[in-house]
Amino acid sequence: MADVDVLKEVGFDRAPHGIADLRVTELMDLSGKGAVVTGAGGPGLGRAIAHRLAGLGATVIVADRNLEGAEAAAAEVREKWGAEAVAVNCDVTDWDDAHRFIAESAEILGGIDLLVNNVGAGEMRPFIDQDRSAIDSTIALGFIDTVYCSRAVLDHMIPRGSGHIINIAAGAGRSLSPRGAVYGAAKAGVIHFTRNLAYEVGKLGVRVNGVSPGIMLHAGLREVLADNSTEWDYKWRMERIDLDRVSIPEEVANVVAFLASDAASYLSGVTINADGGVAAMG
Template sequence: MSVREKVALVTGAGSGIGEAVADALAAHGAAVAVCDVDAEAAAKVAASLAERHGVRTTGVGADISDSAAVRTAVEQVTAALGPVDVLVNNAAVDVIGRFVDSDEETWDRIIAVNLRGTITVTRAVLDPMIERGGGRIVHIASDAGRVGSSGEVVYSATKGGVIAFGKALAREVARHGITVNCVCPGPTDTALLGQVADYSQRMYDATVRAIPLRRVARPDEIAGVVAFLASDDAAYMTGQTLSVSGGLTMV
């Protein structure tokens, strides 16, 4: 898979799936910008990638719900590494619980990060991609956005929105050589899945039992699919939504 010397920006890359995606892209030779709301975590991951893979990296801190912070982060990435060729929109938040027990403040935060944040970061890198006549955009959505997930109603809504946004954008930018695809992880061994276990161990156990492969995913198993979509090997794929869920959803 060829991403060598491309500049990749991965949001929410200070840990979990985002960190694994950044690692996979760096392992294949990309220069990687690690973006996270935790600037210290972003810097640590970036330094580790540079040491282990010998690629150019930079770490930037940004809350993607803040459009000014996003613009500043993209400017920093461009100054350090060059224009963004590959964008992976991974950053997301969730609060596990019944919808009837949730409040507007929680809804607003989830929507601001997961949906509006994805739109904001995408818009910030799009003009240079159009000018250069190419680019790869990969959204990390969720199967919750395809089939719904109890205890994650607003989260499911935002991820459904991300999927629809990706499809519509793919149609608009295809003529510029830019592809847009979504990856929908199933249950994955991250802090977010830990929230499910904390909320209800019974729910967690039932979810794992329902997975045909009988286990949750490792972050690197999601990252490999993302790296493929970011590569030249996926040049003729756009507007697609791929589930990586161990067979939990087959849609």
């Protein structure tokens, strides 16, 4: 009798015992899940994440303040994967609009199983050259949006006793990044927020994890690299990468898809580096 009580005390009866007889590929199935991806209307990581989740069977809300871009991305997802994808306009740096768009998404999906806080742009210039507008924008887009959307979605996940939040951080949040004082601080905040929030809400049925990308060769970065007059210090950055190459957004999106699935059911509060192996400096 005592052994049975101990097993209940440690939550053994709540462990997902059914996964033992399934293939990992079966655990990756997201059919019937409703996912929201912010910043998914552009050409980079958000769109790649929307594609990966839809490819695994999820219904996806493609959220972006650029509604035209979000609609184009949603159309791509529907055509490629035959999955449901709906564009929703939002400004995730605005408290009221973050709550409005999360509520709208929950209504469309019939409940939100997954929120991916992907928005994360910011100024990468010497701190002394940044004015208030640049600093405020970087903090809002690199950190505040994640906090606002997470707070909004918890009003929907906690009553259901389930849900998963995945926050996109950045390598700049863990290591030296020239001209990234504010951006790096914002992303360090995302990593710390992820760990602490996971502790707060894990016992309420909501998991929180993160992914920290390195250098992704999306359309915007290709333009930077093509400009011979750029001051972007790619040689210094490349020397630090174990794999000696940049990534494509889909490689980072693969990690998000793994975290979103039941294959990662016992991960909580972690932020996985998906950066090709970057040597920390400073």
